[in-house]
Amino acid sequence: MSILVVGTVAFDAIETPFGKTDKIIGGAATYICLSSSFFSNKINLVSVVGEDFPKTAIQLLKNKKVNTKGLQIKKGEKTFFWSGKYHNNMNNRDTIETQLNVLETFEPIVPAEFQEAEFLMLGNLMPSVQKKVLDQITKRPKLIVLDTMNFWMDLFMEDLKRALKDVDVLTINDEEARQLSEEYSLVKAAKKILTMGPKYLIIKKGEHGALLFNKSEVFFVPALPLEEVFDPTGAGDSFAGGFIGYLEQTNDISFENMKRAIYFGSVMASFCVEKFGTEKLTNITQKDIDKRLQEFIKLVKIEY
Amino acid sequence: MSILVVGTVAFDAIETPFGKTDKIIGGAATYICLSSSFFSNKINLVSVVGEDFPKTAIQLLKNKKVNTKGLQIKKGEKTFFWSGKYHNNMNNRDTIETQLNVLETFEPIVPAEFQEAEFLMLGNLMPSVQKKVLDQITKRPKLIVLDTMNFWMDLFMEDLKRALKDVDVLTINDEEARQLSEEYSLVKAAKKILTMGPKYLIIKKGEHGALLFNKSEVFFVPALPLEEVFDPTGAGDSFAGGFIGYLEQTNDISFENMKRAIYFGSVMASFCVEKFGTEKLTNITQKDIDKRLQEFIKLVKIEY
Numbered sequence: 223m224s225i226l227v228v229g230t231v232a233f234d235a236i237e238t239p240f241g242k243t244d245k246i247i248g249g250a251a252t253y254i255c256l257s258s259s260f261f262s263n264k265i266n267l268v269s270v271v272g273e274d275f276p277k278t279a280i281q282l283l284k285n286k287k288v289n290t291k292g293l294q295i296k297k298g299e300k301t302f303f304w305s306g307k308y309h310n311n312m313n314n315r316d317t318i319e320t321q322l323n324v325l326e327t328f329e330p331i332v333p334a335e336f337q338e339a340e341f342l343m344l345g346n347l348m349p350s351v352q353k354k355v356l357d358q359i360t361k362r363p364k365l366i367v368l369d370t371m372n373f374w375m376d377l378f379m380e381d382l383k384r385a386l387k388d389v390d391v392l393t394i395n396d397e398e399a400r401q402l403s404e405e406y407s408l409v410k411a412a413k414k415i416l417t418m419g420p421k422y423l424i425i426k427k428g429e430h431g432a433l434l435f436n437k438s439e440v441f442f443v444p445a446l447p448l449e450e451v452f453d454p455t456g457a458g459d460s461f462a463g464g465f466i467g468y469l470e471q472t473n474d475i476s477f478e479n480m481k482r483a484i485y486f487g488s489v490m491a492s493f494c495v496e497k498f499g500t501e502k503l504t505n506i507t508q509k510d511i512d513k514r515l516q517e518f519i520k521l522v523k524i525e526y
Numbered sequence: 527m528s529i530l531v532v533g534t535v536a537f538d539a540i541e542t543p544f545g546k547t548d549k550i551i552g553g554a555a556t557y558i559c560l561s562s563s564f565f566s567n568k569i570n571l572v573s574v575v576g577e578d579f580p581k582t583a584i585q586l587l588k589n590k591k592v593n594t595k596g597l598q599i600k601k602g603e604k605t606f607f608w609s610g611k612y613h614n615n616m617n618n619r620d621t622i623e624t625q626l627n628v629l630e631t632f633e634p635i636v637p638a639e640f641q642e643a644e645f646l647m648l649g650n651l652m653p654s655v656q657k658k659v660l661d662q663i664t665k666r667p668k669l670i671v672l673d674t675m676n677f678w679m680d681l682f683m684e685d686l687k688r689a690l691k692d693v694d695v696l697t698i699n700d701e702e703a704r705q706l707s708e709e710y711s712l713v714k715a716a717k718k719i720l721t722m723g724p725k726y727l728i729i730k731k732g733e734h735g736a737l738l739f740n741k742s743e744v745f746f747v748p749a750l751p752l753e754e755v756f757d758p759t760g761a762g763d764s765f766a767g768g769f770i771g772y773l774e775q776t777n778d779i780s781f782e783n784m785k786r787a788i789y790f791g792s793v794m795a796s797f798c799v800e801k802f803g804t805e806k807l808t809n810i811t812q813k814d815i816d817k818r819l820q821e822f823i824k825l826v827k828i829e830y
Contacts, residue, residue, distance in 0.1 A: 310710065406614065406615075407753055409751045409752060409753045430735070433751060440751055440825065441825065442751075442826055443826075444746045444748065444826070447712055447713045447737060447744055447746075448713060449711055449713045449714060450711060478829075481828050482830060521744065521746045522746055522747075522748070524745075524786065524789060524823070525782075526819075
C-alpha cells in the first residue's frame with residue numbers, strides 16, 4: 223500500500239495577529255506528507271522546487287519516510303513563493319505576493335515505481351496540472367482525493383470540472399462549495415457537487431469543523447476549541463494528510479471509516495494551527511495524536 | 527417543578543431572502559414558552575403587551591399550558607414591535623424598525639404563585655429589567671439562565687454585568703462572547719466570562735452549533751445541516767426553551783444533563799428556522815422531536 227501525493231513544495235512568508243515569519247518551508251504537499259507520515263510509511267511525492275530549496279528540508283521529508291524521487295529540482299530556477307497576511311479573525315487572509323517561479327512551467331512526472339499507489343492525493347494546484355497527473359496514472363488508484371480552492375475556480379473552473387470527473391473525494395471549504403455549486407445551502411451544494419464526479423465531499427469549515435457527505439448521508443466532525451490559533455496556513459492540507467493517511471493505514475474506504483479518517487484529519491489540523499508553518503507537525507508524537515483524538519471524541523460524546 | 531419565563535411578547539415583521547411577513551407574533555418569551563412547552567407543563571410567563579395584542583395569541587400560549595397570569599395587558603397602549611431584514615448569509619440582519627411601546631415603561635411583576643419556580647429563564651431583555659426580576663424573587667431558583675445580546679452590551683454593559691453576578695447559565699453568541707470578555711479566542715472568552723458570575727456558558731454559533739463551557743470542561747453540539755433556513759428569528763430563544771424545558775423535565779442540572787439539554791435546545795432551534803416566525807414550533811409533535819434528536823446524534827456518532 224502507498225500514497226501518491228502531488229502538490230506544491232514552497233516557501234511561505236506569513237503574517238498573523240500573533241507574529242510574522244520570514245521565508246519558511248511550506249506548500250500543500252509538504253503539509254500533506256508531514257501529516258500523513260504519522261499514519262503511512264509509503265508516501266511518494268511528486269512536486270517541483272528550485273535550486274534555492276534547502277537540502278535540509280528535503281532531508282526532513284526523507285526522514286519521515288517520504289520518497290522524494292518525484293520531486294523535480296530545477297537548476298537555476300527559484301521555488302514557488304507565497305506570502306500572506308491573516309486578518310484578526312483568522313478566517314480571512316490577503317495574499318501579499320505570489321511568485322510562481324518553477325510552478326509556471328511545472329510538468330508533473332509520475333515515476334514508474336509510483337504507478338502502483340492505491341491512494342492518490344492531489345493537493346491544491348492548478349487543475350490542469352492535477353489532470354495531467356490523473357492522465358499519467360495507468361492503474362486507477364483505489365481512492366483519488368482532490369483538494370482545490372476558490373483561486374482556481376475563479377480562473378479555471380472548466381479545467382477543474384474536467385478533473386473532478388475522475389475524482390472520488392473532493393475537499394473544499396464552505397465558500398468554495400457555494401461557488402462551485404452556485405447553491406447557498408451546504409446541503410443543496412453537496413447534492414449538486416456529488417453529481418459532478420466525486421462520490422464523497424468534505425466541506426472544511428475551519429474553526430467550525432467539517433462535514434462529510436455521500437449521496438445519502440452526512441457526518442460532522444467538530445473543530446477543537448483552542449486557546450490560540452497562531453497560523454491557519456496548511457490546516458486544510460494537514461487535514462487532508464491525516465484523512466488519506468488513516469485510510470491508507472487501515473485500507474478501508476467505507477463511509478464508516480471515512481468518518482474516523484476525518485477525525486484524524488481534524489486532529490492533525492488542530493496541531494498545525496498551534497505554531498507557525500510546519501513547526502508543530504514536526505514536533506508531535508503518536509501519543510500526542512492519540513491524546514488529542516480522545517479530546518475530540520469527548521467534545522461531542524453524549525449518552526441518553 | 528415549574529419554569530418562570532421572563533421576556534418579550536411582541537409583533538415582528540421579518541424579511542429574509544425567502545420572503546417577507548407582515549406583523550406576526552414573536553418575542554423572546556413567546557419562543558421560549560412554545561419551545562419549553564414540549565418538555566414542561568408548568569410554565570409561568572412574566573411579560574407585557576398592549577391592548578392591540580390578539581387574544582387568540584394569548585390563547586395559543588394557554589393551550590400549551592403556559593400560565594399567563596404574569597402577562598400584563600396595558601390598556602390603550604401598543605405591543606413592542608420589531609422589524610428586521612436578514613442578509614443573504616442569514617447570519618447577519620439589519621433592524622429596520624423598533625417601536626418599544628409598552629416595553630418603555632415595563633415594570634415586571636412576578637405573581638406570588640410564581641415565586642416557587644425552580645427554573646428561571648430570563649429571556650433577552652433590558653438588563654435592568656432582568657435584574658428587577660432577580661430582585662423580586664424571594665427564594666433562589668435551582669437554576670437561573672440569562673440570555674442577552676450585543677445591543678444591551680453596547681448600551682448597558684454595567685447593568686448587564688450586575689445582573690450576571692446572580693446567574694448560573696449565560697447564553698450568548700460568539701460575537702457577544704468576544705464583546706463581553708474582550709477576548710478573541712472563545713476558550714479564553716469563556717474562561718473570563720466564567721469569572722463574572724455564571725457557572726456555565728453557552729456560546730451559540732447558529733449554523734455552526736453551540737459550545738457549553740464550565741470551568742474545566744467544554745462540550746459541543748452541532749447544528750443540523752438543513753436544506754433551507756427560512757427565518758432565523760427566535761432560533762436562540764427556541765434553543766433556550768428546549769434547554770431549560772429539558773432540565774426542568776429531568777430535574778437534573780449536572781453538566782452531563784446539560785449536554786443532553788443543549789441537544790434538545792438545538793433540536794428546537796432547528797425546527798424554528800424552517801418556517802417563518804413561530805409557525806413550525808406550533809406544528810410539530812413529540813415524535814418529530816424524538817426523530818430529529820436521532821438525526822443530531824447520528825450526525826456525530828463515531829465508533830473506534
